[in-house]
Amino acid sequence: MAPLARAGAPIPEASGHFVSAASLRKRADWFIRLRWGAAGAVAAFTAAAAAARLELPLRQLAAAGLLLLLANLGYRARNRATPPRDMADELLWVKLQMAVDLGLLMLVLHASGGVENPFQFIVIIHVFIASLLLRGGEVYRIAALAGGLYTLLALGENRGWLTHHHLVGAHAMTHETVYVLMSLGAMWLVLLAAALIGSQIMAHNRAIRDELLERQRGLEKAAEAQVDFFRFVTHEVKSPIVTAQSAVEAGRELGAGALPPEADDLLGRAVARLQQALAIVKDLAELTRGRMGVPAASLPVDLCLIAKRALADQAETMAARGLRAETDGLGPVTVLGDEAMLERVVGNLVGNAVRYNRDGGAVRVRTLREGRTVKLQVADDGIGIAPEDLERVFEEFYRSAAARQASTLGTGLGLTIARRFAERMGGTLSVTSRPGAGATFTLALPAAPEEP
Amino acid sequence: MAKQTVLVVDDDIDLVEIIRVTLEKEGYEVLDAQSGERGLALAREHAPDLILLDVMMGQVDEGFQVAYALRQSDATKRIPIVMLTAVGDRTGFSFDPAKDADFLPVDSYLEKPIGPRQLIDEVRRHLPARI
Numbered sequence: 001m002a003p004l005a006r007a008g009a010p011i012p013e014a015s016g017h018f019v020s021a022a023s024l025r026k027r028a029d030w031f032i033r034l035r036w037g038a039a040g041a042v043a044a045f046t047a048a049a050a051a052a053r054l055e056l057p058l059r060q061l062a063a064a065g066l067l068l069l070l071a072n073l074g075y076r077a078r079n080r081a082t083p084p085r086d087m088a089d090e091l092l093w094v095k096l097q098m099a100v101d102l103g104l105l106m107l108v109l110h111a112s113g114g115v116e117n118p119f120q121f122i123v124i125i126h127v128f129i130a131s132l133l134l135r136g137g138e139v140y141r142i143a144a145l146a147g148g149l150y151t152l153l154a155l156g157e158n159r160g161w162l163t164h165h166h167l168v169g170a171h172a173m174t175h176e177t178v179y180v181l182m183s184l185g186a187m188w189l190v191l192l193a194a195a196l197i198g199s200q201i202m203a204h205n206r207a208i209r210d211e212l213l214e215r216q217r218g219l220e221k222a223a224e225a226q227v228d229f230f231r232f233v234t235h236e237v238k239s240p241i242v243t244a245q246s247a248v249e250a251g252r253e254l255g256a257g258a259l260p261p262e263a264d265d266l267l268g269r270a271v272a273r274l275q276q277a278l279a280i281v282k283d284l285a286e287l288t289r290g291r292m293g294v295p296a297a298s299l300p301v302d303l304c305l306i307a308k309r310a311l312a313d314q315a316e317t318m319a320a321r322g323l324r325a326e327t328d329g330l331g332p333v334t335v336l337g338d339e340a341m342l343e344r345v346v347g348n349l350v351g352n353a354v355r356y357n358r359d360g361g362a363v364r365v366r367t368l369r370e371g372r373t374v375k376l377q378v379a380d381d382g383i384g385i386a387p388e389d390l391e392r393v394f395e396e397f398y399r400s401a402a403a404r405q406a407s408t409l410g411t412g413l414g415l416t417i418a419r420r421f422a423e424r425m426g427g428t429l430s431v432t433s434r435p436g437a438g439a440t441f442t443l444a445l446p447a448a449p450e451e452p
Numbered sequence: 453m454a455k456q457t458v459l460v461v462d463d464d465i466d467l468v469e470i471i472r473v474t475l476e477k478e479g480y481e482v483l484d485a486q487s488g489e490r491g492l493a494l495a496r497e498h499a500p501d502l503i504l505l506d507v508m509m510g511q512v513d514e515g516f517q518v519a520y521a522l523r524q525s526d527a528t529k530r531i532p533i534v535m536l537t538a539v540g541d542r543t544g545f546s547f548d549p550a551k552d553a554d555f556l557p558v559d560s561y562l563e564k565p566i567g568p569r570q571l572i573d574e575v576r577r578h579l580p581a582r583i
Contacts, residue, residue, distance in 0.1 A: 235538075242538060242565040243466045250470045253568040254477060278565070 131198025329366025
């Protein structure tokens, strides 16, 4: 059975055993490898027959083996030269290969005793192969072709239309009509049974596969609908917040100087909380986008530059709180990543280091290179994180009690987004902390390959 | 001296009111329209000095359509247009009038929420006080 489509990839329409011409080709390539073995077996049989001085037409046997080898070289050359595109094309080739295989097998059997050769049951293997590659009716057609060719061979040798080559001794079962008829009956019975069982097993597999595909499609549709709904919700929620914020700001401006200071302070608080609500909605939208699987770019980006920009963005706040930036360990390092995502991640880490720092503390940013990994560390002298909260800070909406006390205005989503973005770029985001003495966040990303 | 006139086109009636109050206090005359169609009619009738145009009204790109229509008419094509929008957050795109002049026929672009100081500064930038 062909592997199920990878999650996230478009799910192809299933037809036959294979979801695509490419997966059929993969299986056909496997049979090409098997065929080398078959050609080898014919060669070995020919050599053994020669060594045992069996009175068989060795040239005919060798020719059959050689033809099989040449045909297989042809199939391989064709498959290497033509990418799998059209399912019907691939199926046609597969059927052609099966017909040629059966023809050559009959040639080998004919040259090695016909119905006397116990290897005659190799014919049946071809029906099982057919049931792996083809669907119901076509499997029976291959079985009929195999049975028909075998009947021609057996009757032809029995009736004297074809020369019979004795496998052993002079007594030829080939001329015992009752034996030949029984042999034919047995062959047909097993061929048809093989076709029936093989196609039933494959139909069962197909049904399971189709059901899984159907479910996967349903799940993806539901996820898409959810994302659409969510996008709608965030937009609808954002509009009133935006208008409310503008209204309060305009009201404060109109009342400037005339409002009691307490009233102005309250309105200021309202604006701050509205800004927070807006930030949460924006973060949620971003988180949804991240979940949707908007692909992350993988381009060389100078992490040092991103860190410096993030620090510059915070310069005003840092100055107001007497914070200093320590960037001695910050050197130019190039990572593979998505610039917009990196700005978001590093901006969040630096923003947190500022927000949760103690007044007069330091924000230390440094870069490290460890083999093929580049690390960016952002450390602060702030409140730190209790051991039990270390992993929880990455959970959606989780804000530790200490964080809530330090600042009411976080969204509770920044680190969730930062870690998710880091992971999308093939990296990690982790944290260590000494409570009360600060926290160190480490962003690890794949290094960009060195310039030649 | 006649007051300078600003036309506000936005389907959010509260936002229109906020802008009106803010700008009237600064001495501007404010006209408003809650649809693109009405906005176009008012622009042709009154030839305002500046138009504040919301990008997303009934349809996602109604604001853009209005901007194009304004630019195509001789009577209105010289009126500066300031586009108001929250579209950047929704689609992840942002516009730069200098870079996207062909695509975006407006003079500048303000992202909501817009504080009163920011709004007044933007309007003054386009409408230097008449002497």
